[in-house]
Amino acid sequence: MTDHETLRILPLTKAAFAAYGDVIEADPATMRLINNGTTERYHGLASPVVVGPAERLIFNIFRGQPRSFPHEVGMMERHPFGSQSFMPLSGRPFLVGVSDDEDGRPGRPKVFLAQPHQGVNYFANTWHHPLMALGEISDFLVVDRDNTAANLEEFFFDKPYRITEPSL
Numbered sequence: 001m002t003d004h005e006t007l008r009i010l011p012l013t014k015a016a017f018a019a020y021g022d023v024i025e026a027d028p029a030t031m032r033l034i035n036n037g038t039t040e041r042y043h044g045l046a047s048p049v050v051v052g053p054a055e056r057l058i059f060n061i062f063r064g065q066p067r068s069f070p071h072e073v074g075m076m077e078r079h080p081f082g083s084q085s086f087m088p089l090s091g092r093p094f095l096v097g098v099s100d101d102e103d104g105r106p107g108r109p110k111v112f113l114a115q116p117h118q119g120v121n122y123f124a125n126t127w128h129h130p131l132m133a134l135g136e137i138s139d140f141l142v143v144d145r146d147n148t149a150a151n152l153e154e155f156f157f158d159k160p161y162r163i164t165e166p167s168l
């Protein structure tokens, strides 16, 4: 990959990700004790939505192959009719790529390193890169809108970007 621009990898924080979606993590500010004090409920961390023609919100498991590096970021995608969340099930970190919308196309991607205890919920119509698992095959609990065939818009960059191996 000669002239690909390398994208920095940023820590995933609620503030940095706020324009793109929710960070799903045990935020103490959301905690309430339930079940007679035997359970900590971290309440309302994200709101999965379907937009437009009513379709089911469904739970899925995505089993992601680890990405090899340097990884070429040649495209971004978005789901106009629903949110999409990824919560790690395998105790591994993963990469999250998002872009602002610039007149209907994704701008320069931002890449975040999600820790094993962090998930994300992309807002509907947020440009994002498909799942980027790290190091080993990793499972993720994914909540999104059924009938994904009608809910996928892709954009391919003329000049792809590059991500180098994150130091974990």
Ligand SMILES: NC(=O)N[C@@H](O)C(=O)O
Residues within 6 Å of the ligand: 077, 084, 128, 129, 130, 131, 148, 152
């Ligand atoms: N296509 C699909 O179900 N997966 C993507 O939406 C993704 O964000 O990984």
Ligand code: NI
Residues within 6 Å of the ligand: 077, 079, 084, 128, 130
């Ligand atoms: Ni997606």
